[in-house]
Amino acid sequence: MNGVNEGKDRLSRRSFMGQTAAVAAFTVVPRYVLGGARNVAPSEKLNIAGIGIGGRGEGDLDECRSENIVALCDVDERHAARVFKKYPDARKWVDFRKMLDEQKDIDAVIIATPDHLHAVAAMAAMKRGKHVYCEKPLTHCIWEARQLTLAAREAKVATQLGNQGQASDDNRLVSEIIWDGAIGPVREVHAWCNRPISTRGVGRPPETPEVPKTLNWDLWLGPAKYRPYHPVYLPFRWRSWWDFGTGVLGDIGCHQLDPVFRALKLGYPLSVEACSSNMDEGPGVKEETAPKSSIVRFEFPQREDMPPLALTWYDGGLMPQRPPELEEGRRFGEADDNLFIGDKGKMLGHRLIPEARMKEYGRPPQRIERSPGHHKEWIDACKGGKPARANFEWAGPLTEVVLLGNVALKMEKQLYEKGLKLRYDGPNMQVTNLPEANKYIRDEYREGWSL
Amino acid sequence: MEQKKMTRRGFMGTAAGVAAFTVVPRHVVAGSGAAAPSEKINIAGVGIGGQGGADLRNLESQNIVALCDVDWRHAAGCFRRYPNAKQYKDFRVMLDKEDKNLDGVVVATPDHMHAIVSMAAIRRGKHVYCEKPLTHTVREAKILAEAAREAKVATQMGNQGQASEGTRLLCETIWDGAIGQVRDVHIWTDRPLNGIDKWYWPQGVDRPKGEDPIPETLDWDLLIGPAPMRPYVQRVYHPFVWRGWWDFGTGALGDIGCHSIDPVFRALKLGYPTSVEATCTLVNNETYPVASRVTYEFPARGDLAPVTLHWYDGGMKPPRPPELEDGRKWDTNGALYVGDKGKMYNGRLLPESRQREYGKPPQKLERSPGHYMEWVIACKGGKPAGSNFPDHAGLLAQVVLMGNIALRPALKEKLLSTKLLWDAQGFKFTNVPEANPYLTKEYREGWARLYRLMKDD
Numbered sequence: 001m002n003g004v005n006e007g008k009d010r011l012s013r014r015s016f017m018g019q020t021a022a023v024a025a026f027t028v029v030p031r032y033v034l035g036g037a038r039n040v041a042p043s044e045k046l047n048i049a050g051i052g053i054g055g056r057g058e059g060d061l062d063e064c065r066s067e068n069i070v071a072l073c074d075v076d077e078r079h080a081a082r083v084f085k086k087y088p089d090a091r092k093w094v095d096f097r098k099m100l101d102e103q104k105d106i107d108a109v110i111i112a113t114p115d116h117l118h119a120v121a122a123m124a125a126m127k128r129g130k131h132v133y134c135e136k137p138l139t140h141c142i143w144e145a146r147q148l149t150l151a152a153r154e155a156k157v158a159t160q161l162g163n164q165g166q167a168s169d170d171n172r173l174v175s176e177i178i179w180d181g182a183i184g185p186v187r188e189v190h191a192w193c194n195r196p197i198s199t200r201g202v203g204r205p206p207e208t209p210e211v212p213k214t215l216n217w218d219l220w221l222g223p224a225k226y227r228p229y230h231p232v233y234l235p236f237r238w239r240s241w242w243d244f245g246t247g248v249l250g251d252i253g254c255h256q257l258d259p260v261f262r263a264l265k266l267g268y269p270l271s272v273e274a275c276s277s278n279m280d281e282g283p284g285v286k287e288e289t290a291p292k293s294s295i296v297r298f299e300f301p302q303r304e305d306m307p308p309l310a311l312t313w314y315d316g317g318l319m320p321q322r323p324p325e326l327e328e329g330r331r332f333g334e335a336d337d338n339l340f341i342g343d344k345g346k347m348l349g350h351r352l353i354p355e356a357r358m359k360e361y362g363r364p365p366q367r368i369e370r371s372p373g374h375h376k377e378w379i380d381a382c383k384g385g386k387p388a389r390a391n392f393e394w395a396g397p398l399t400e401v402v403l404l405g406n407v408a409l410k411m412e413k414q415l416y417e418k419g420l421k422l423r424y425d426g427p428n429m430q431v432t433n434l435p436e437a438n439k440y441i442r443d444e445y446r447e448g449w450s451l
Numbered sequence: 452m453e454q455k456k457m458t459r460r461g462f463m464g465t466a467a468g469v470a471a472f473t474v475v476p477r478h479v480v481a482g483s484g485a486a487a488p489s490e491k492i493n494i495a496g497v498g499i500g501g502q503g504g505a506d507l508r509n510l511e512s513q514n515i516v517a518l519c520d521v522d523w524r525h526a527a528g529c530f531r532r533y534p535n536a537k538q539y540k541d542f543r544v545m546l547d548k549e550d551k552n553l554d555g556v557v558v559a560t561p562d563h564m565h566a567i568v569s570m571a572a573i574r575r576g577k578h579v580y581c582e583k584p585l586t587h588t589v590r591e592a593k594i595l596a597e598a599a600r601e602a603k604v605a606t607q608m609g610n611q612g613q614a615s616e617g618t619r620l621l622c623e624t625i626w627d628g629a630i631g632q633v634r635d636v637h638i639w640t641d642r643p644l645n646g647i648d649k650w651y652w653p654q655g656v657d658r659p660k661g662e663d664p665i666p667e668t669l670d671w672d673l674l675i676g677p678a679p680m681r682p683y684v685q686r687v688y689h690p691f692v693w694r695g696w697w698d699f700g701t702g703a704l705g706d707i708g709c710h711s712i713d714p715v716f717r718a719l720k721l722g723y724p725t726s727v728e729a730t731c732t733l734v735n736n737e738t739y740p741v742a743s744r745v746t747y748e749f750p751a752r753g754d755l756a757p758v759t760l761h762w763y764d765g766g767m768k769p770p771r772p773p774e775l776e777d778g779r780k781w782d783t784n785g786a787l788y789v790g791d792k793g794k795m796y797n798g799r800l801l802p803e804s805r806q807r808e809y810g811k812p813p814q815k816l817e818r819s820p821g822h823y824m825e826w827v828i829a830c831k832g833g834k835p836a837g838s839n840f841p842d843h844a845g846l847l848a849q850v851v852l853m854g855n856i857a858l859r860p861a862l863k864e865k866l867l868s869t870k871l872l873w874d875a876q877g878f879k880f881t882n883v884p885e886a887n888p889y890l891t892k893e894y895r896e897g898w899a900r901l902y903r904l905m906k907d908d
Binding site: 201273277291292293297310314316317318321322328329330331332417418419420433 | 644655728730731732733734740741742743744746759761765766767768770771775776777778779780781783867868869870882
């Protein structure tokens with residue numbers, strides 16, 4: 001797949017703009033507004049809008065406090081109140097579409113809505129030429145991720161996915177150690193995450209309580225199918241509900257698998273299979289919520305000189321077997337970690353095991369530039385600097401693969417009954433051996449919503 | 452001869468000691484002799500409302516003389532089927548009253564009662580058929596096996612699959628070298644789930660609040676037996692769904708492990724493992740987790756390579772092997788043996804073309820007359836049953852139940868930093884002393900007497 005790469009060879013708008021800015025020397029770029037982002041010089045401040053600010057959005061805004069926070073948008077007034085108070089000068093909005101239409105001074109948006117709104121908000125912003133920082137996973141379905149990747153490329157805006165771990169040294173060390181050949185060719189990776197997201201393995205609640213006055217339920221639903229309000233979905237609890245969230249894999253996969261994808265230069269997998277703890281928990285459960293625990297297995301083809309790779313994802317408390325190299329008495333990732341199994345050694349997270357081996361090895365040659373900080377990368381890119389490292393060119397394909405795992409989970413029963421694992425044509429976004437799986441590649445939007 | 456139609460009891464009454472066609476006299480020493488092949492043995496069932504009833508139906512060629520259950524409503528069907536059998540609620544009373552009349556006891560209570568009922572029967576010289584898993588704790592399985600050996604009674608655990616042609620073919624294929632040295636075995640079950648849109652019993656749940664009136668037909672105190680007393684709540688523990696509760700059951704692993712790990716022990720001649728480790732979904736002190744993986748490491752045995760046994764439950768499975776043809780189900784319950792030269796999935800070489808080409812292995816094992824008949828024959832002085840306690844079931848159950856210790860929530864923190872290392876000689880985990888109390892359990896007041904019966908110390 002060409003989509004997933006470091007994006008080095010592309011003439012990005014930002015580097016191009018950077019040259020232009022350099023030519024203009026001390027000229028402060030005029031703040032002419034064609035509805036899109038202004039050309040903001042590094043010495044200037046960006047005008048940032050937050051969409052979905054009550055939860056993770058607050059943290060993202062705080063990371064961008066060096067800039068002007070000019071607009072705040074949330075459908076839940078009560079949940080957002082604290083952040084509204086924190087940025088009293090920002091204009092307050094409920095509907096991001098209205099905000100983007102009416103508030104013209106916005107350069108960039110930070111999107112931290114529930115997953116099912118990421119794509120519509122990001123696309124609306126990019127269509128207006130705004131830079132976009134979007135929380136992980138980039139989107140709710142594979143098709144959306146593809147569309148955002150293409151749109152970002154076309155709009156030449158600065159983008160960044162909210163997987164801040166990618167900016168760390170540790171993330172770079174994973175690649176550098178593996179590229180240094182320290183564990184030889186890698187054929188197996190085990191990644192696990194025991195994050196306790198909202199209740200999984202449950203069906204839709206039958207009660208239909210009244211919508212709080214402080215909440216615009218219709219806007220919260222956005223493009224998702226209509227359903228009656230229930231506090232079981234929000235705030236924050238939407239992650240386990242398939243119509244809104246993407247389970248633990250979606251929540252954490254874009255974080256945790258980022259270094260795996262970079263180090264092993266992964267593209268699209270050939271196949272995926274999944275098993276879960278609530279395959280048969282009752283009518284309607286599997287359709288409604290992510291399982292209490294699951295194992296998802298991806299098979300990747302050979303990439304350049306790297307051999308085929310089996311990547312296994314575990315959540316809900318399940319983990320791989322303890323590697324014999326791990327010293328007796330050393331904790332084996334209770335929350336989350338990645339285990340790389342190479343022909344010549346093993347790496348846990350970003351350290352060779354056993355630790356004696358790591359000590360002996362020292363540090364790999366540095367090959368990847370260090371980051372000024374994840375949010376700073378994006379801010380720099382918005383101001384004409386180099387593209388952020390998790391820009392949508394990278395984040396889109398990564399998200400596609402992560403979300404493909406959910407397709408396999410949703411099709412677990414059908415795959416079981418047909419005796420298949422899901423085979424996938426990545427470039428064409430097609431499940432090739434089970435056509436009915438393709439309904440999960442692209443969400444159906446509710447009347448009145450489109451990309 | 453008329454004996455065939457006569458009950459053994461009737462015959463013994465008239466012909467004991469007579470050498471005609473040499474019917475071996477039964478009792479000699481109280482209760483521990485063997486019935487002659489031509490006679491029928493007298494069987495009592497303890498715990499008859501569920502699997503116990505099915506066990507008895509498979510033993511109807513013999514005399515079903517006594518039935519015992521703590522829930523007479525649940526047992527009603529079985530009572531009706533054997534109208535001549537005496538009815539009891541308390542197995543202790545039954546064993547006292549029927550002592551002279553019984554040859555064998557079928558134990559199909561909840562798991563936490565298995566050892567106590569079986570031991571009480573063995574101590575009286577009765578033959579015992581006990582449902583799987585043999586016991587509730589590792590130590591119980593060890594002691595029960597020792598006691599059975601000492602008492603020289605005929606025993607059989609309720610893992611019927613051991614008698615099958617499939618188990619024999621699996622062993623013979625592996626012994627034939629068809630897949631080379633086996634280094635990994637994967638065994639999985641969907642339990643506590645059950646196929647489409649249902650589960651067998653809940654796990655990963657907490658104890659419910661409140662209390663329901665105990666039905667008149669149920670002796671709740673007896674059902675609790677040696678477990679700590681708790682309030683009765685309808686449908687939460689009984690019938691059948693006790694399996695998910697630490698105090699009564701042994702979870703998915705205990706329920707299915709003795710079935711599906713049995714062939715692994717036979718084919719690979721396993722003994723104790725060197726280590727056990729487990730990971731699972733959220734687990735509490737009340738019920739087993741929703742899903743788990745348990746991994747056992749076994750050392751080399753003679754020419755046989757060390758082997759890792761991977762257990763999965765709650766819907767978890769190993770990956771589909773590439774040799775498995777598209778269109779073939781990767782079953783909800785399965786076994787995959789991975790050898791240096793090939794793989795076997797649910798008893799057949801992979802891919803199927805390989806199995807066809809291979810055909811059948813040379814027969815090395817005697818075929819079974821049937822799982823229940825094995826026990827009956829053993830009771831009558833024939834060869835020991837295939838899953839008798841001393842030679843097989845005791846060890847198998849111990850190893851299966853060790854996996855549950857690795858799942859204990861109280862040990863979770865500790866077991867993030869190590870796996871459990873087992874010392875077979877010393878019968879203990881060497882590196883996590885706090886795991887050793889889980890090899891056994893506390894017995895409720897009033898049951899200690901029976902427990903002391905079980906302990907040699």
